[in-house]
Amino acid sequence: MAQLTALDAQFLHFETATNHANIAGLAILDGDVNRSDLQDLLQQRLPYVPALRRKLAPVPLGLDHPYWVREDDLDLDYHVREIGLPPRGDDRQLAEQVSRLHARRLDRSRPLWEIYLIHGLSGGRMGLYTKIHHAAVDGIGGADVLAALLDLTPEPAPPPAVPPEEDEEPPTPLAMVGHALTRLAANPAQAVRFAAAAVPHLDEIPVVSWLPGAGLVSRLARRAAGAGQAPRLPQLPAPRTPFSGPLSAHRRFAFVSLPLEEVKEVRRAFGVTVNDVVMAVCAGALRRWLEAHGGVPDRPLVAGVPFSLREAGRSEPGNQVTIMTAPLAVHLEDPVERLRHVQQAMRRIKDRFSLAPARWLREFSESMPAALMGLAARSAFGLVGQTMPPINVAISNVPGPQFPLYVCGARLLTHYPVSVITDVSGGVNITAFSYNGSVDVGVVTDRRMVPDPWELTHDLRKSLDELRNEACRDTP
Known part of the structure; x- marks a missing residue:
């Protein structure tokens, strides 16, 4: 039976009331x-979607990360609701309802997902809100879960x-404890290996990278390892904004669809990528908002940008991100200068990432004793969130299918992501998903x-x- 990785477990540990x-x-x-009808469809497809049919099995005394075990009595009346x-x-009424649903924690005694059918939307439309815990899936895994509900034609x-894979029998509590003690004995050696491997990447780690000499130590370590010179990453502390600091328990959500062809017009005009344009x-947008709410900082914001660690052709469970x-560059007034600044920054990050994928978070998590991770995660989030948050805003752009889908x-007309904000990542998350000719953007904020x-x-x-x-002005 699958056990949560240390990174999966982190998403359980950092949860608090806010x-x-x-x-x-x-x-x-x-x-x-x-x-x-939706319950019938799920009943047919759940055997092929492990993330939806498993629940947590804690290890006695919290000595190790929990396991995923099969839920033999899945209650679809509980998991599939309608309002x-x-x-x-x-x-706006739809978004307000989603705001409330999104701020509710999932019941950890059950499989960690819920679906809400939201009736009464104007224009003969309906909302379908699907929520799953980040410990079970990352963004790509979440898309796979959604795909279980979708069809290429109106007919399901x-x-x-192919028959679904059978889940292994869960380990006994005694076996869980034995495995936990073995891992605990190996943690010191694993921590030493992580420390040695992390030195060349100190300049990639938020907060650590700001320490005097971190960049120099990283470059010397890479040179000593024969890794050559890697592109330098920008090192800027995150300026204080109205959306920096500890969050409240409440969320707000809004959404907008932008024509993908208009985004591509800008891409073609300036020779950049779709992601650069997004x-x-x-x-x-953030510059405009800051101008109206306290002023624009004199240096760039720091955005947290998720990168997938999944290797091509491999489908690993859990979080690979x-x-x-x-x-x-919100501090730049000229929109083209902002675009060029983004292009250069993203190119440096991609070049660096292609040389050595940034696995430090996952490796660091694996090096810590499981029994200490919960306390460490919550303490670190509280301290960093109140003193020096390393990130102002989280931004993600996920490419999706460019053809119609059905439930x-x-x-399916549009699909808006509804993502995560934390004390450390800032009180704004902007996530875009391209689907069938549009870029559907979901914005989650602290209320x-x-x-x-x-x-x-x-x-x-x-x-x-x-x-x-500006693109039209530059086009002959």
Whole structure:
């Protein structure tokens, strides 16, 4: 039976009354889906989706990371729920409902997911909110879970011909303790190996990279190991903003769809990538918001950008992701300068990442005794979040399918990511998902820090228009 990795377990450990590790998506469907039909579809496909049919099995005394065990009596009446919006049923009412759902922690005694059918949305549409714990999946794994509900045609596809894999029997409590003691004995040696391996990458680790001499030590260590010179990463402390510091327990959510072709117009005009354009659009929107709420800092914001550690052709369970930090040039007034600044920063990070993927977070987590990880994670989050948060904002751009998909016969119109904010990563998360000709952007904020995230979605639209105007000006 699969055991959570140290990185998976971190997403359990850092949760508090104000920090939640739910990742989710809000699908807007053309038409209404019946709850029993969705439950029937899940009943057929759950055997092929391990993340949805497993629950946590803690190790006695918390000596090791929990295990995933099969839930033999999965209660779909609990996991699949339905609610209705009040009259008008507009997008703001939908987003407010999602805000409340997203701030609720999942029940750890059950499989860590919930689905809500949200009826009453105007225009004959329906919302489908799917929430799963980050300990079970990362962003790519979450997309795989969503894919279990989706079809290429209005008619649901039959179950795969290949039988699902059978789960192994869970270990006994005595076996869990024995394995935990073995791991505990190996931790000191593993920590030494991590320390030696981490020295060449000190300049990649937030907070540590700010220490005097960290960059020099990293370069000398790489040279001594014969690794050659790697592109230098930007080292800027995150400026204080209205969305820096400890979070409240409440969230706000808003969303917007941007035409993918307009993003590509900017990409072609300036010879950059789609991801560069998305990052620059976010930079422009955040600059506009900061101008209206306290002023723009005189240096870049620091964005946390997820990078996948999954190797091509391999499908490993759990979290295979790391966070790289990138400067976000909100301090530059000219939109083209902001775009060029983003392009250069992302190119340096990708070049560095291609030489040696940043696995330090996963390796560091594995080097710590499991019994200490919970306390260490919560203590570190509390201390760093209150004193010197290394990140201002989390931004992610996930490419998706460019053809229509269906859920129980209803066409998927848009799909908005609903992601995570923490004390350490800042009170704003902007995640984009491209689907069938549009870039669907979900904005999650702390309710106290950014009470109206719709301002940011409007600013995203204005920021893209600004870049398109510059692209037209530069086109002969």
